[in-house]
Amino acid sequence: MDPSLKTFLTSLAPFDESELNDAGELFTYDLIKKDRFFLKAGHFSDRIGYVKSGMLRFYFESGRKETTTFFASPGTLAVDLHSFLMCIPSKESVEALADTEILYVKRKDLYSLYPGNWKWQQVGRILMEQYFVASEERTTRLQCQSAHKLYEQFIQRHPEVVRVASLSYIASYLGMTPETLSRIRKIP
Numbered sequence: 391m392d393p394s395l396k397t398f399l400t401s402l403a404p405f406d407e408s409e410l411n412d413a414g415e416l417f418t419y420d421l422i423k424k425d426r427f428f429l430k431a432g433h434f435s436d437r438i439g440y441v442k443s444g445m446l447r448f449y450f451e452s453g454r455k456e457t458t459t460f461f462a463s464p465g466t467l468a469v470d471l472h473s474f475l476m477c478i479p480s481k482e483s484v485e486a487l488a489d490t491e492i493l494y495v496k497r498k499d500l501y502s503l504y505p506g507n508w509k510w511q512q513v514g515r516i517l518m519e520q521y522f523v524a525s526e527e528r529t530t531r532l533q534c535q536s537a538h539k540l541y542e543q544f545i546q547r548h549p550e551v552v553r554v555a556s557l558s559y560i561a562s563y564l565g566m567t568p569e570t571l572s573r574i575r576k577i578p
Contacts, residue, residue, distance in 0.1 A: 391410050394442055398465060416500070419492075421491055422444070428446055429480055430483050435474040437469070438469040439494035446484050458562040459563070537564070537566050537571075541564060
């Protein structure tokens with residue numbers, strides 16, 4: 391198993407080396423080239439990916455408009471959780487903004503780990519908790535903070551995204567137009 395993935399997993403549960411090595415064969419390495427997809431809308435999200443390097447953008451389309459919902463940078467996970475949990479087609483697409491190395495596990499394989507080891511169950515629970523908290527925090531920020539404050543916090547929390555993603559993607563994620571973001575960036 392990849393060392394960075396081991397570090398990530400042991401931050402969530404007290405795995406020993408043999409437990410991780412045994413599960414390592416269930417994880418597959420993939421290189422997603424820039425502008426290619428980890429997931430396309432309309433397909434079932436049947437795998438969870440750990441981003442080793444690169445950057446992914448999650449977005450959905452409404453008419454001709456794309457709305458960015460998340461950026462997956464190194465050390466984060468890539469999955470349309472709603473599709474993954476409910477076994478329904480995804481409404482989102484997940485596209486590489488740069489060449490992206492990813493280690494993924496298929497849904498059926500991940501679920502096969504749960505009954506045999508409480509630590510995998512703990513990983514699932516903690517990831518759900520983190521996802522819920524992050525979602526709640528984002529909703530609150532978008533509803534309660536000024537556009538300027540949103541952008542300031544974004545560049546502090548996600549400098550790697552600012553280096554890779556286009557301003558239109560960042561504006562979309564922050565719930566503003568590219569013109570508004572351009573004006574905000576000029577304010578000292």
